[in-house]
Amino acid sequence: MTHSSMTGLRALNELTLVHPDAATTIFNLEDYSVLETQILDYGRRRILIESTVESGCPGCGVIGARCHSRRVQGVRDIPVAGPVEVLWRKRRYFCDETLCERKTFFEATVEVPARARSTRRLHGALVDAVISSGRAATETAIAHGVSWWLVQKALTMAATKLPNVDLLRPRMLGIDEHRFRSVRFFKNTETNAWQRIEPWMTTIVDLDTGQILGVVDGRDHAGVGAWLIKRPLEWRLGFKSSPSILQRRSGKR
Ligand SMILES: [Zn+2]
Known part of the structure; x- marks a missing residue:
């Protein structure tokens, strides 16, 4: 043997x-x-x-x-x-x-x-800390002694694990903005032009349940708008058409 x-x-x-x-x-x-x-x-x-x-x-x-x-x-x-x-x-x-x-x-x-x-239970704890306690991802990262990236990865995974966001009927949406690094510029190899890469990421949550519905690039409403436009029509009809649909959650920047 x-x-x-x-x-x-x-x-x-x-x-x-x-x-x-x-x-x-x-x-x-x-x-x-x-x-x-x-x-x-x-x-x-x-x-x-x-x-x-x-x-x-x-x-x-x-x-x-x-x-x-x-x-x-x-x-x-x-x-x-x-x-x-x-x-x-x-x-x-x-x-x-x-x-x-x-x-x-x-x-x-x-x-x-x-x-x-990293363990799945760590990812779970990070996601819980952000969506249940409403802490910003940066605070959660500091509190858990892990990198911002890991928190964002956990959030992204939680978002992609959703069965089908479009089957949900959220009443109110909340948005969290996270700056995850400094602005970077990359040269686009095709056009040879320098391109600004957004250091911001926005997490869209159901304000009633805390459930993460989506993660989009950037911090302005363009990214969120583009995301929202892809949702079912009932979503948009269901909302009162006012800017208060998107509520910035407290404790954020
Ligand atoms: Zn084999």
Whole structure:
């Protein structure tokens, strides 16, 4: 038996956790167990985790059974009784389907899908902070110690995850404007002209539910107008045609 197939077998045996240990229970990240914890300088804590679920090959769907190798990847997560540094010892599996073009693949979970660098629960917490507490995205980023980009990405993902915005009938729309970086200029390679790239992004929310309905570029009403014009006619008819349809939410710039 080769070394890699041995580690593969061991990995399979480790998969189910009937009685999770205390650290795993407290850390409470779905489909992961805590392998090791470390207290660093200034009370910082490092948590090494490993997944406890099987992963299928993204090419063919066959469940990985033989571990090829492991690598440690940093994962941004919510604070758990204070800030934590999370490291995932991620398995790479051989794909055993002979017809599949992929030879190996990295495991992925619902909390940390393929190529993700942060947990789904962190995204959820960021979106909640913006839409439930009405905090601006920049404040949320500072409060959670993450980059503005991550907050915006979470908001965008929450927006694109909507089943179908056009089936909703919002009564009042709110808009949040977020400056996400300084103005940048890019040279358009086709026209050779310099183009100003908007550092603003506007999030459109249903004021009654806090649900994000759309994310558009820019901070003027042009972007919002262009977005609104694409909505069903009933949307626009349903609104009282006054500028108060678009209400700037309090606490914003
Ligand atoms: Zn495969």
